[in-house]
Structures are given as structure tokens and as C-alpha cells.
Amino acid sequence: MDLSFTPEDQTFREQVRAWIADALPDDLAVKARACAHFTHEEIMRWHKILAAKGWVAPSWPEKFGGPGFSVTQRFIFNEELELAGTPPLSPFGLVMVAPLIQRFGNEAQQARFLPKILSGEECWCQGYSEPNAGSDLASLRTTAQDMGDHFVVNGQKTWTTYAQHADWIFCLVRTSSEGKKQAGISFLLIDMRSEGLEARPMLTLSHSPAFCDTFFDNVKVPKDNLLGPLNGGWTLAKALLGHERTLVAAVGVVRRWVRLAKSIAAVQVGADDRPLLQDPYWRRRVADIEMRLRAHEMTNYRALAEQQKGRHPGPETSILKVVGSELQQRASELCMEVMGHDALAWLPEDGVVPDNERWVAPNFCYDRAATIYAGSNEIQRNIIAKHILRLPSA
Amino acid sequence: MDFDLSEEQQLLAKTVGDYRKQRSPVSRFRELRDAEGPGWSAQAWAEMGELGWLAAPFPEALGGLGGSFVEAAIILEQLGQTLVPEPYLASVVLGGYTLALGADEAQQQRYLAPMLEGETSLALAWAEANNRFDPTRVECEARPAAGAGGFTLHGDKRFVLNGHAADHLLVSATTPDGLALFVVGGDAPGLTRTTVGLIDGQRGAHLRLDGVAVTAAQRLAGTGAGAKAVLERVLDYGAAGAVAEGLGVASAMLDMTNEYLGTREQFGRKIGSFQALQHRAVDMFIEVELLRSLSMEAMIRANEADERERVMAVSAAKHQLATGGQLVSRQSVQLHGGVGVTDEHDIGLFFKRMQALATICGDGAHHATRYAKLI
Ligand SMILES: Cc1cc2nc3c(=O)[nH]c(=O)nc-3n(C[C@H](O)[C@H](O)[C@H](O)COP(=O)(O)OP(=O)(O)OC[C@H]3O[C@@H](n4cnc5c(N)ncnc54)[C@H](O)[C@@H]3O)c2cc1C
Numbered sequence: 141m142d143l144s145f146t147p148e149d150q151t152f153r154e155q156v157r158a159w160i161a162d163a164l165p166d167d168l169a170v171k172a173r174a175c176a177h178f179t180h181e182e183i184m185r186w187h188k189i190l191a192a193k194g195w196v197a198p199s200w201p202e203k204f205g206g207p208g209f210s211v212t213q214r215f216i217f218n219e220e221l222e223l224a225g226t227p228p229l230s231p232f233g234l235v236m237v238a239p240l241i242q243r244f245g246n247e248a249q250q251a252r253f254l255p256k257i258l259s260g261e262e263c264w265c266q267g268y269s270e271p272n273a274g275s276d277l278a279s280l281r282t283t284a285q286d287m288g289d290h291f292v293v294n295g296q297k298t299w300t301t302y303a304q305h306a307d308w309i310f311c312l313v314r315t316s317s318e319g320k321k322q323a324g325i326s327f328l329l330i331d332m333r334s335e336g337l338e339a340r341p342m343l344t345l346s347h348s349p350a351f352c353d354t355f356f357d358n359v360k361v362p363k364d365n366l367l368g369p370l371n372g373g374w375t376l377a378k379a380l381l382g383h384e385r386t387l388v389a390a391v392g393v394v395r396r397w398v399r400l401a402k403s404i405a406a407v408q409v410g411a412d413d414r415p416l417l418q419d420p421y422w423r424r425r426v427a428d429i430e431m432r433l434r435a436h437e438m439t440n441y442r443a444l445a446e447q448q449k450g451r452h453p454g455p456e457t458s459i460l461k462v463v464g465s466e467l468q469q470r471a472s473e474l475c476m477e478v479m480g481h482d483a484l485a486w487l488p489e490d491g492v493v494p495d496n497e498r499w500v501a502p503n504f505c506y507d508r509a510a511t512i513y514a515g516s517n518e519i520q521r522n523i524i525a526k527h528i529l530r531l532p533s534a
Numbered sequence: 535m536d537f538d539l540s541e542e543q544q545l546l547a548k549t550v551g552d553y554r555k556q557r558s559p560v561s562r563f564r565e566l567r568d569a570e571g572p573g574w575s576a577q578a579w580a581e582m583g584e585l586g587w588l589a590a591p592f593p594e595a596l597g598g599l600g601g602s603f604v605e606a607a608i609i610l611e612q613l614g615q616t617l618v619p620e621p622y623l624a625s626v627v628l629g630g631y632t633l634a635l636g637a638d639e640a641q642q643q644r645y646l647a648p649m650l651e652g653e654t655s656l657a658l659a660w661a662e663a664n665n666r667f668d669p670t671r672v673e674c675e676a677r678p679a680a681g682a683g684g685f686t687l688h689g690d691k692r693f694v695l696n697g698h699a700a701d702h703l704l705v706s707a708t709t710p711d712g713l714a715l716f717v718v719g720g721d722a723p724g725l726t727r728t729t730v731g732l733i734d735g736q737r738g739a740h741l742r743l744d745g746v747a748v749t750a751a752q753r754l755a756g757t758g759a760g761a762k763a764v765l766e767r768v769l770d771y772g773a774a775g776a777v778a779e780g781l782g783v784a785s786a787m788l789d790m791t792n793e794y795l796g797t798r799e800q801f802g803r804k805i806g807s808f809q810a811l812q813h814r815a816v817d818m819f820i821e822v823e824l825l826r827s828l829s830m831e832a833m834i835r836a837n838e839a840d841e842r843e844r845v846m847a848v849s850a851a852k853h854q855l856a857t858g859g860q861l862v863s864r865q866s867v868q869l870h871g872g873v874g875v876t877d878e879h880d881i882g883l884f885f886k887r888m889q890a891l892a893t894i895c896g897d898g899a900h901h902a903t904r905y906a907k908l909i
Contacts, residue, residue, distance in 0.1 A: 274871050276800040299872040343877035345867075345885070409664045411671070411903070421899070469864075476889070481661050481693045483893050484738070486731040492740065501733050505886070508867045509875045516871065518810055534809070 143441075145212065152213055156220045163189055164226055172225035175400055176499045177348055180263075180305045186227040187260040197234050197258055204242055204250070205258045211448045222392020230302065233257040233264035237310045240327070240376050244368040253308075253329070265339075267297040267311035267330075267354060268377070274299075275519050277312070278321040278374070282356060284313040284328060291315075291328065291366075293359040299513075303339035303352035306332050312373050327373035329365040336360075344509070346502035347487065381515065389440050390464035390510070394433050397471035397503075402426060403496055405478040416478055429471055436463045455527040458520040465510035465517060472504040537830060543608055550587065550612035560880045563617040567735035567883075572699040574619040583652020588626050592634055597647045603771060607778035607833035614782025617887055619736060621655055623894070624696035627775040628768060629656025632704045636715055636754040636764035645702050645717055657700035658772075659691035659741055660765060667900040669706065669765040674743060676707035676714055683750030685709065686724075687716065687743040695894065697739030698729040704754070705743065706765060712758030715765070716748045723747070734890040735883065770844055772895035773852045774832040780855040780891040781829045784822050787866040787884045791815065794870055811869060818865055821858030828854045846908055849901035855891065856898025863888035 145153070164172065168182055178186075190196035198214045200206030209217060238257050241249055256262040273280040282295025293313055303309065309330050316324030330337065336357040341349035368376050405416040405426070416422040440460055476483045479500060482493040486501055511517040525531045539547065558578065566573050582588055590605040592598025599605075606627055613622055626649075633646040633656070648654045665671040674689030687707050697703060703718045703725075718725060724746040727739045756764060795806030795815060805811055828851035835847035863885050867874040870881050892898065 269872065272799070274800060276802075279801075345875050345877060345882045347877065408666070410666055411668050411900075413664075421903070425899075477897060477899060480666050480897070481893065483897075484693050484730075484732050484890055486733045486735075488730065492728075492730055504889075505733075505882075506875070508864065508885070509872075511868055512871055512875065516868075518808075521810070 145216070149212055149216060153216045153220060156217055157224075159193070160220060160224045160226060163193065164224065165189075168227060172227075174495050174499055175225060175396065175503060177346070177502065178227040180302065183227040183230060184260055184263070187229055190229070191259055196229070196260070197238070199235065200238065200258075201242065204238075204254050211444060215444050219392050223395060225396055230263055232266050232301070232306070232310070233262065233308075236266060236380055237264055237308075237329070240310075240367060240380060243379070244327075244376055248364065249329075249367065262307040263302070263305055264308045264310060265300050265303040265306035265332075265352075265354075267300055267303075267309045269299045270296060271298050275516055277377070278325070280312055280314060280325065282311065282313050284315050284326060284361065286315065290363055291361045293328065293330065293356045293361055295356050297354040297356075298352075300339065300352045300354045301350060303332070303354050304341045304349065306339075308332060309337075309354065310367070312377055315373075316371050322374040324371055325373040325377070326370055327367045327376045328361055329367055330356075330359065330361050331365075334359045334361070344506060346506035348502070348506070350506070389436070389460040390468050391433070391437055391440055394429075394436070394464065394467045394471050397468065397475055398426065398429055398433065400496060400500070401429075401471065401474045401478050404475060404494075404500075407494060408478055408480055408482075422478065425474060425477075429467065429474060432463075432470075433467055436460070436467055439463070455523050458515075458523045458528075461514060462517050462520050462524075468510050469507050472500070472507045475500045476504050539604075539608070543604065546590065546605060547608050547612060549585070550609050551615075553585070554612055554616045554618050558616055558618045560616050560883060563619050563735070563883065564880075566619050573735070573737045574621060574699070579620050579655060580652040582620060582622075583650065587622075588630075588652055589650040591626070592630065592646075592650065596634055596642055597650050603774065603836050604833050606771075606775060607829065610775050610778040611782040611829070614779035614887070614891075615786045617783070617883055621657075621696035621699070623772065623775045623779060624657055625649060625655040625700065628658035628695065628772045628895075629700070629702075629704060631768045631771045632656075632658055632715065632754070632764060635767060636756060636761065637717075638755050640751070641717065641754065649702075654701035655696055655699060657694050657696040657703050657739075658768065659694045659697060659703050659705045660769070661692050661694070662690065663692060667896040669769050670713060670762050672706050672708045672713055674705065674707040676709040676716065676748075678710065679747060683753070685716070685748050685753070687718070687746040687748060689743050691741040691743070693730065693732075694739045694741055695736075697741060698727055698737050703741070705741075706761070707743075709757060713761040713765070714757045715754040715761050717752045717754065718743075718746055718748060732890060734887040736890070766841075767844075769895050770848045771836050773848050773901070774829075774836040776891045776894045777825070777829045777832055777848075777851045777855050780859045780888060781822070781825050783884050783888050783891065784825055784855075784859045784862045787862055787881065787888070788815075788818050788822050790881055790884075791818065791866045791869050798871075805869075814865055814869065818862045821854075821862050825851075825854050825858050842908055846905055849896075849905040852896060852901040853898050853905065856901070859888055860892055 194207050197206050198209045198217050202208045241253055268277055270280050284291040284293045309332055311328045311330055312325050313328050314324055315326040336359040339352040339354045341352050344350045405422055408416050410416045410419050479497050482497050485493050488498055586599050587609050589598045590601045591603050594600045610622060633642055649656050660669045662673055676685040676687055679686050701720050705716050705718050724744045726742040730738050730740055732738050795811055796804055798805045831847045832851035835844050838844040866881055867885050873879050874881050
């Protein structure tokens with residue numbers, strides 16, 4: 141056992157930190173410090189800065205344009221980004237569909253799609269969920285009918301995050317109604333500008349139009365846009381799900397929220413005229429979360445070390461999703477609590493509350509989604525019960 | 535012991551319940567939230583005055599209907615069930631009780647009576663940047679002015695509920711002789727009100743008092759210990775009122791979620807048939823019942839002059855709102871899945887109101903600390 145990072149890792153961390161401080165444009169740095177929401181334009185601006193440095197896709201193999209980071213370096217890199225609060229890159233192209241295109245796509249698909257994902261020229265969104273297929277994804281009903289040289293897609297996807305900004309959507313569609321539900325699903329890449337395709341944004345609890353209803357009315361999709369085998373889409377979906385769960389460990393976000401809570405508590409004054417952070421009660425409240433965060437981080441490192449040794453993450457990643465998302469919520473709840481009366485404010489104008497408090501309430505509201513998306517925490521617990529504890533089914 | 539409401543009280547609950555169902559469903563709150571304006575309607579307020587709801591808790595001598603705080607709590611619980619936006623908690627409970635307990639007859643005639651009729655509304659301005667839920671720590675200053683008993687008011691008040699719309703504001707300030715309370719007209723020279731959007735879609739105001747002149751007649755009875763006692767009692771009424779309204783919010787959320795569990799299907803079954811979710815719903819139900827019990831205790835003991843009895847009951851109830859009530863609220867969103875985090879679905883509106891009510895008149899940590907001092 142060895143819990144330390146190598147000196148090379150440490151140097152790498154320092155380099156990354158210094159580069160971010162230098163490369164992050166001032167207006168984005170201001171927002172980062174306030175934990176503000178970033179607009180699509182701001183996110184893509186940052187994407188292009190990272191792309192120019194060659195660091196936008198840390199997990200991609202070098203032959204597709206990845207920087208050749210080790211697993212540990214990737215982890216350090218992500219931590220530094222999250223800690224600095226840089227705009228969160230859209231994951232749908234870079235870390236969701238790209239690895240699938242690399243693994244399951246043919247050469248033509250790789251050449252067509254990967255460079256533009258890397259450069260930020262094309263944005264993606266994820267079309268899995270439907271109004272009646274959320275947790276039970278396999279019961280999805282959007283159909284793709286085989287017309288010889290192309291498919292015709294009909295149906296509705298929902299909760300499609302940032303579909304309104306996307307150039308492409310990757311979709312699970314039904315191509316057969318025979319056999320098991322999972323066996324009739326295919327994975328299609330669809331141009332958002334196709335005729336008959338419409339994305340209607342919806343407001344979330346944070347009041348941002350973060351996701352859409354996406355409608356398909358006789359949308360023509362060339363056969364070339366089928367990824368992997370016909371009726372083999374479920375295998376791709378499963379490969380992606382494991383991936384998604386390590387994404388949502390959210391260690392950096394939780395740390396940032398805890399740091400924010402502390403910075404607010406250092407200013408907010410308690411009943412005894414001292415800053416809350418000097419009050420043993422509030423210090424213990426922060427400690428409660430920090431101690432659990434430590435446990436979460438160490439668990440995350442353990443998973444990472446496994447990966448480093450080439451052992452694939454199994455259902456254990458469900459633990460990271462459950463703990464990370466619940467901690468994220470607890471940490472944003474703590475930010476709300478330390479604000480006292482200021483927690484009543486909503487999207488305040490300049491000066492109504494201190495700058496570092498301005499975005500807490502919408503973040504707190506949006507964080508309710510963390511235990512719902514990427515496989516709800518109930519579903520993750522079902523996975524752990526079934527595949528790790530091997531409990532009998534109902 | 536008897537936990538039953540009297541026949542009149544049951545009738546009151548039913549009348550308010552019928553009204554909010556027919557006249558003020560959640561869609562009405564949503565429309566007012568999204569429209570320009572104060573977020574509530576003067577016409578509905580006048581109707582509530584005519585129906586006697588604003589006067590219900592106050593003694594007849596003050597122009598009330600001779601009820602007690604129990605009546606206010608009954609009404610608030612009903613209003614919470616469909617998020618009725620009229621400022622009952624701010625104007626009747628916080629404003630009304632300040633005048634009922636702290637004002638002289640002439641002031642009550644002038645400021646309380648028209649509010650009870652629904653002609654005006656009130657607000658209590660007590661929160662400041664540095665007083666963290668303690669109404670007796672006041673930085674706003676009342677400086678004696680030339681002339682008989684007058685003052686000028688200086689300082690800032692924050693998050694004044696209904697402060698943006700109130701005709702009269704009750705303002706706490708420190709005089710050379712200690713804490714005092716003043717009535718200030720909404721249009722008083724030197725008063726700047728900035729409307730502030732609140733997390734629950736309602737509005738409030740920040741006040742800047744820049745030498746607002748007040749006469750002796752605008753000063754409520756009692757200075758120092760007197761004003762302090764009034765404020766403390768009023769905020770206990772406020773906390774108990776937030777609990778009653780929060781009980782309405784929580785029980786509405788439980789009902790909506792229960793209904794959803796019984797209709798939404800995944801994996802070919804009603805999701806309510808999954809035992810994990812059944813237990814969650816049961817936990818929510820238990821928290822609502824505990825909240826109901828403590829709300830009953832708080833609505834009775836809020837009237838208690840004995841400080842210890844009153845504070846312990848009210849703080850225990852408010853703490854239960856901030857813990858159990860919040861559990862119900864957060865799990866309601868969770869069990870609705872993706873639709874629960876859309877603005878379109880009503881469950882999120884309740885979630886946000888619960889968050890506001892948990893903070894109003896002291897959050898969970900504040901009330902646990904207050905309770906701890908008495909054990
Ligand atoms: C902010 C946000 C962004 C999203 N972005 C995308 C996106 O970009 N693309 C996309 O395709 N999808 C997206 N989703 C959808 C997300 O994946 C689904 O919301 C999620 O899978 C849950 O499905 P549902 O909403 O239909 O809830 P349901 O499946 O109806 O679940 C309702 C409740 O029942 C519980 N439940 C369901 N089944 C069981 C069971 N067997 N045992 C115990 N409990 C159960 C759930 O945990 C939940 O609490 C997003 C969701 C959110 C909230």
C-alpha cells in the first residue's frame with residue numbers, strides 16, 4: 141500500500157494548476173469563483189482553449205488526439221478543473237459517445253465524428269430517456285424503421301440535456317419488437333438539423349432551460365449512422381453506463397461546495413457576533429461532510445488504482461454514484477444553511493447578497509437532480525443489492 | 535387531552551379548504567409568480583377580509599372575531615396546501631400580532647383595523663445583515679429628533695416579507711433607551727424599498743431607512759424589555775405560523791407523491807409496488823404526522839406567556855419542519871424522477887416553498903440552539 145502520489149504526479153498537478161490559472165479567461169474566472177452557471181457559449185469557449193492545449197479529451201487514446209495521460213494524471217487533471225470551478229465541459233460528445241465511436245465505430249465514422257468532437261465544432265446530446273422509459277430504459281418505444289438505404293425514426297425523447305445547443309444526438313431506438321426488449325434496440329447517430337426533428341427546451345428547478353423534449357417525426361437517418369450492430373445497441377448503452385457512473389463521483393464538485401460553505405461561514409455572523417466558522421456547532425457541521433468526503437475520495441482512489449492495474453470497474457462504481465451525489469446535495473444544503481436569511485434570495489441582482497452566495501440557491505435546486513440522473517440512486521442501490529450483495533430477487 | 539377542533543374551527547378549515555381548491559389552486563400561484571406585480575392580489579385579500587379570516591385570531595376588542603392563534607394556524611395550513619400567495623403569515627401573523635401585542639388603542643385603530651378588513655396589508659421589518667434570526671440584535675438606529683418624542687430612522691432591513699407591498703411597515707430600531715418598534719408608512723420620505731425575488735417565487739423587500747422621520751404617535755408602546763418581549767413573542771407566532779403552513783405544504787406533497795407512486799409505471803409495474811419506495815413513502819408519512827403533532831402543540835403554546843414552555847414547543851416544531859418537513863419535500867422530488875426537477879411540474883413549487891418556510895423566522899439550527907439553552 142502506498143497512499144502518496146509520485147513526485148512526477150505532484151509536478152503534474154502543479155503544472156495543471158498553473159496553466160488553468162493562466163488560461164482561464166478573467167470573466168470565466170470570476171464566475172468560477174462564484175460557482176455560477178456557465179452559458180453554452182462560455183462552456184464552448186473553454187472547450188476550445190483546452191482543445192488548443194491538447195487537453196480537452198484526457199481519456200482519449202493518443203491515436204484519436206488524446207494527450208496520453210496516465211489514469212492518475214487524468215484523475216488529477218479532472219480534480220484540478222473541478223476545484224478551479226472551470227466551466228464543466230459537455231460530456232455527451234467527449235466522454236460518452238466518443239469512446240463508443242472509438243470502440244464500436246468503423247473507420248469512416250471515426251474520421252467523420254471524432255475530430256469535430258475534439259475541436260468543439262460539433263456538440264452532442266444524449267437521447268435515451270423517454271416519457272415512459274426512464275429507469276426502465278429498455279422499454280423505450282422510439283422506433284427506427286428500416287427503409288433499405290436509410291432508417292425513418294419516430295417517437296419522443298425527454299430530459300435531453302442541452303439538446304437545443306446540440307448538432308448531433310445519439311439515440312437508443314427500437315429496431316425490432318421480437319425477443320427480449322433489450323435485444324431489439326439499436327444505437328443511432330442523428331443530425332439535429334434533420335427534417336422532422338425538434339427540441340423544445342424546458343425550465344428546470346434552477347430556472348435554467350437545461351433540458352428538452354425532443355420529438356422525431358419521420359426523421360430520415362442514413363444507414364451509415366448506425367453505430368455497432370443492428371439490434372446491438374444495448375451492449376453499447378451498458379458500456380456507457382459504467383462510464384457515466386465514474387463521471388458522477390463528483391469529488392471536485394463536493395470539495396468546491398464545501399469550500400464555498402466555508403467561505404460563506406467565514407463572513408456570516410452568528411448570534412454571538414462571531415463568524416459562523418468560529419462556532420463549534422458550524423465547524424462540526426462542516427467536519428461531518430468533510431469526513432465523509434474523505435471516505436468518498438479514498439474509495440474513489442481505490443477504484444482508480446484498480447483501473448490503473450487494468451482491472452475494469454464493475455458494479456462497485458455504483459457506490460461512487462450514490463455517495464457522490466448524496467454528498468453533493470448535503471454540501472449544497474450546507475451552503476444554503478450557512479447563508480441564513482440570504483438563502484431566501486432567488487437569482488438576486490448585484491449587491492442583494494454577497495457575490496459568493498448568488499448562485500447557491502439555483503445550484504442547490506439543480507442538485508436535487510444528481511440523485512435522479514445517470515441512473516437514479518434507487519436503481520444504483522438495486523444494482524448493488526443484486527450484483528454485489530447477490531441478494532435474492534423479489 | 536383533546537386534539538379535536540371545535541365545530542366552528544372545523545367549519546373554518548372546511549371553508550378555507552373549499553376556497554383554496556376552487557378559487558386559488560396552484561395554477562393561480564404560478565400565474566401570479568410569472569406576472570409582473572406584487573405576486574398576490576388585493577382583491578383576494580379583500581375577500582379574505584370579508585370572510586373574516588384576517589380578523590379570526592384577534593380579540594373582539596381589537597376588531598377581531600375573538601379566536602386565538604389556533605384559528606390562524608388552521609387557515610395557514612389550508613393556504614399551504616395550494617400555495618395561496620396572499621401574505622397571511624407576513625401581514626396577519628407577523629404584522630397583526632406586533633400591533634395586537636405592542637400598539638396602543640389609537641395605533642390599533644389606525645393600523646390594525648383596516649388590515650383586518652383586508653383594506654391594507656402589513657409587514658414586520660426585523661431581519662438585518664448581522665442578526666442571524668435574533669430579532670433583539672438590532673443595528674438600525676432611531677435617533678431622537680428635535681421636537682416632542684420624534685425620531686429619525688437609519689439603517690437597513692433585509693428580506694422583509696411582504697415589505698414590497700405593505701401599506702405600513704413595523705420597523706425595529708435601537709433608541710438611546712433600548713430597542714423600540716415604529717410604524718412607518720410605505721411611502722414615507724427617506725424609505726427606499728427594493729423588491730427582492732425569493733426562492734419560492736414570492737417577493738419581499740430590502741429596506742433602506744435614510745433618516746425616515748417618525749413622530750411619537752408612530753412609536754409602539756414599550757421600549758427596551760417591552761419591545762424585546764413583543765418581538766420575541768411575535769417571532770414565535772411567526773415560527774408557529776410557518777410550521778402550520780409548512781404542514782399544509784408537506785401533506786400536499788405527500789398526497790401528490792403517493793398518487794404518483796400509484797400511477798407511474800416502470801418495469802411493467804406501478805413504482806409504488808417497489809418495497810424500497812413504499813418504505814420511503816412510509817417514512818415521509820411518519821414525518822408529516824410528527825410535524826402535525828408538534829404543529830398542534832406549537833399553535834397552542836405560542837399563546838403561552840411562560841417563555842420556557844412557549845419557546846420549547848415552538849422551536850421543537852420549527853426544527854421538525856426543517857428536518858422532517860424537508861425530508862418529505864426532498865424525497866417528493868426524488869420519487870417524481872426527472873419530472874420532479876422541471877419547473878413545469880407543481881412538486882417543485884412546493885419544494886421551494888418548503889425551503890423558504892424552513893428559513894422564515896429561524897432555521898433548524900437556530901431553533902435547535904434555542905431549545906438547547908433550555909434543557
Ligand atoms: C437534470 C437531468 C438531466 C437529464 N439528462 C438526460 C439526458 O441528457 N439524456 C437522457 O436520455 N436522459 C436524461 N435524464 C433522464 C434521467 O436519466 C431519468 O430521469 C432517470 O433515468 C429516471 O427516470 P424517470 O425520470 O423516468 O423516473 P422514473 O424511472 O419514473 O423513476 C421515478 C422514481 O421511481 C424510482 N424507481 C424506479 N424504478 C425503481 C425500482 N425498480 N426500484 C426502486 N425505485 C425505482 C426512481 O428511482 C425514482 O425515484 C436527465 C434527468 C435529469 C433529472
